[in-house]
Amino acid sequence: MDLRGYLKVLARRWPTVLVCLLLGIGVGETATALTTPVYEARTQLFVATRTGVDTSDLTQGQAFSQARVQSYAAIVPTRPVTQHVVRELGLDVAPEELASQITAEAPLNTVLINITVRDTVPARAARIADAVAGRFITVVERLETPKPAAAPATAAEATRPVASPVSLGVTQQAVVPTAPVSPNRLLDLLAGVLGGLLLGAGVVALREALDTTIKTSDALGEFTSLPVLGTIPYDRSSVRQRIAMDAASTSQRAEAFRKLRANLQFAQVDDRSRIIAVTSPVPGEGKTTTSINLALSLADAGMRTCLVDADLRRPSVAGSFGLVQDAGLTTVLIGQARVEDVIQEAGGRLAVLTSGAVPPNPTELLSCGRMAEVLRELAAEYDVVIVDSAPLLPVADTLGLAPLADGVLLVVRASKTGREQIRNAAESLSRTGTRILGTVFSMASAYKSEGYGYGYGPAEVPVPRLAATHEEPAKAAAPPAAAPGGAVDVLPRSSVGEK
Structure with a gap:
């Protein structure tokens, strides 16, 4: 790490440096107070x-x-x-x-x-x-x-002093001193400040050496050699409400998901992916939030989009939209219903296939031939199919599902996901022959300003639609209805945290 990089690390970990500095000052003051004056x-x-x-x-x-x-x-x-x-x-x-x-x-x-x-x-x-x-x-x-000599030579010498x-x-003569020479409060204070700064720098260097997490999107791209298609800022409200893509939202998170959509489109100019799986190395990295808001942003751009909840162990898409979860993907996979019978709509603009009942054998269900048929049916009906899948490392569900998708987005949480976890996840996907479209850097530090200052209003700049593989009816389609204020017309959202 060069000097500039180390200074950036110090700036990022300034609370640690500040604590060590205050500790050093405290030690200096304590040494002054406890030292007997000399x-x-x-x-x-x-x-x-x-x-x-x-x-x-x-x-x-x-x-x-x-x-x-x-x-x-x-x-x-x-x-x-x-x-x-x-x-x-x-x-x-x-x-x-x-x-x-x-x-x-x-x-x-x-x-x-x-x-x-x-x-x-x-x-x-x-x-x-x-x-x-x-x-x-x-x-x-x-x-x-x-x-004196032992025997004086003369009488005069004997009497001479x-x-x-x-x-x-x-x-x-010595003068009674009025001020002590020790302790020297200023010198002790300067020593405490210097010692605190050195301690802070050492602690930061040690933490940085032991910390294997990714802190910036640039570091993520350099480590994985994969394109970082989006950086999603952290927002406290996302813990209670996953959906950031309200129709008229211009928040930082909403703009970040629109940018993710645009980057995904431009990354697939020559080879469009119809079925995109979204996963992460471990739980709690924001993959479900990314899946939901990416699907909504694609739908807002005029593309017929279907969101599939294929995380059959901890499904949460239905709860986020307030939809019925009991009938969904697993219902179709075991032959109790057809796809069109269990598809639900969120706000009139997004089709959602919820997980259905939680099965005892999710890995076998997701890798079976029927799952491939369901995805092909959805791809024939919709422009884009976004599949929210389980984390890669804890369970094998996604390893059987990933080859059925045209590409995979790997979600990595800032300052949380370890380098070894990212490497293992990417290698697992590579061994299955899955195409990794890129990464999404989630829960990153928010931008400094709340707005962009370019004078943009709520209206969104039109984005080209993904190329479809089937002919569309030659008639103008009415835009999907939105609830008052541009919000998605859904039932109250769940209060679960990001996945």
Whole structure:
């Protein structure tokens, strides 16, 4: 995945990034609140050499001090200094623990020593810094003081005092700090923000690696190498009402099904399919909704259309239109009725052959010779026959039915259907020699705008009719009657969810 693709993934999964960012900020604020404040006091010493006033002596003394000042800085946190300070101030810490609170540095080319002490109490930090400086001066001067000779040569030498060649003085006393140096709230907050963003990016990358579902229609076309004939946006109302193709509807879903109809027509310019089966890899992907609305859109375009409910395990076409389900396809297949006896109409514009009673052997019924005869009868009577079939992977019903159709539409649900499921479904159809006309990407993210803004009214642009294989009567047919407001004249629809 390139950078642009990864940024798109981050934008799509922004809630995850936001949660991780807030988590990082919370951790930073918690770390600041739980960390004990630490204060820092500083003192500074000057190292001088006891020499005469001669210029050469001064130069040599300066060089001597600079050469030894680095060694002096290393003596500051040693035990001879810290042990005395602990005893002098009555501190309840070990000399080694106090040494960990002390740092000393000697800037290059200077004779200065900077002593820094950290403590949780600001006044105590200043007292410790001054005490360390005082004790350090004593220790260094004692170390630098030459030892007297074992036997003085003269009486004058015996009485002459022995002095240290170096002199240390305090140039800056410690000041009680007013603000802690730790924790640094701004630094903790920035660390939390950075950590939250990195965590969010990592979680998104992990989810994307583990998520095998298809997110876009482009990805679906690239994965299957099949044309994506339609992208149907998700609509919450579709859970309660499958039918989007009311006569005057200009909703996004209605326009998407009209576009599916147009793409299906143009995809079959040279070889028109009279019998089109609609299926999906697994249940709940919107195949029944696609079947119903595709059939209605074809009927609205002036084509004589028949919708067949061949999902004999979970039939729902009859409930969507408020039609009678007991007499239908299974009634015809077992020889109890003829096709024309059980065909029903939805709104005067669409013929519907419901499933009939649910049989105990749907796979055998759908693959029998009588089923092929029924489909041929319907194809001879209607321009297009849309067959809503069962999902491919859970049951074998559609594998026996698919070869009887001229082509199959494979419905895939956005962000739900896995790549392996799509591959297995397509391979199953290919093994039966079924022609896959293309895919339909259902329940995709809706467009940003509710309308198109081109000034189109409710009227629909005429779409060329599918070529028929039989002669039609040479007379003008009256358009099908519509209910007031352009709605389909049917009984109340069922409240079941999309299939």
